[in-house]
Amino acid sequence: MNVSISGHHISVTEAMDTAVREKLEKVERHFDQIQSIKVILSLDNSGASDGGKKSHKAEAIMRVSGQEMFVQALEDDMYKAINEMADKLDRQVRKYKTRQERKKTQGAGRDERYQDTTPAEAVPAA
Template identity: 85%
Template sequence: MNISISGHHVSVTEAMDSAVREKLAKIERHFDQIQSIQVILSLDNSGANKSHKAEAIMRVSGQEMFVQALDDDMYKAINEMGEKLERQVRKYKTKQERKKIQGAGRDARYDDLDLDDEVDEAI
């Protein structure tokens, strides 16, 4: 998994970097088919209060997932971003598992039919 962490109007400290990587490690435990994750940490100075923003773009085979979290504290924004991304990964994984089950279950409707008896009666 390729992880890219960058800052916009804020320098990324080692503590921020480790907090982001810790959150992403939890996500990787749920789903190991992640190709890359790009994280952008930014500071918005417009307005009276400073708003910290953490964004992540995660690429898996055939799809991109985007999450964004805003908070007064950068670490709270990072935690919220991680939680949102984890929810999206679990939802995506559940959909993939349901597709596998439905694909295999299509022929199950014929299990109730006893075709051998019908063939014997026809002969």
């Protein structure tokens, strides 16, 4: 799995890098077919001009075969944002994996409910 971590209006420290990689290990345990994950850690000042607190944002774009997943978390602490981002990504991965398994088990055939199409009244009595 290829993980790239970058910062926007913030320098990514070694501790932040380690925290992100440790949290993403949990995601990888649930789904091993991840091609790449791009994580962007940023300081969002949009609410600072009107007296609001500066907000830390953690975003992740994950590529799996045929699909991209995007998650974003805003918190007042960067490590809280990283934790929330990893939890959201983990939920999306488990949901995606469940959908893939459901498609495999259903297959292209018909459901067993549709096997007998003749109504019971139409069958002639012997």
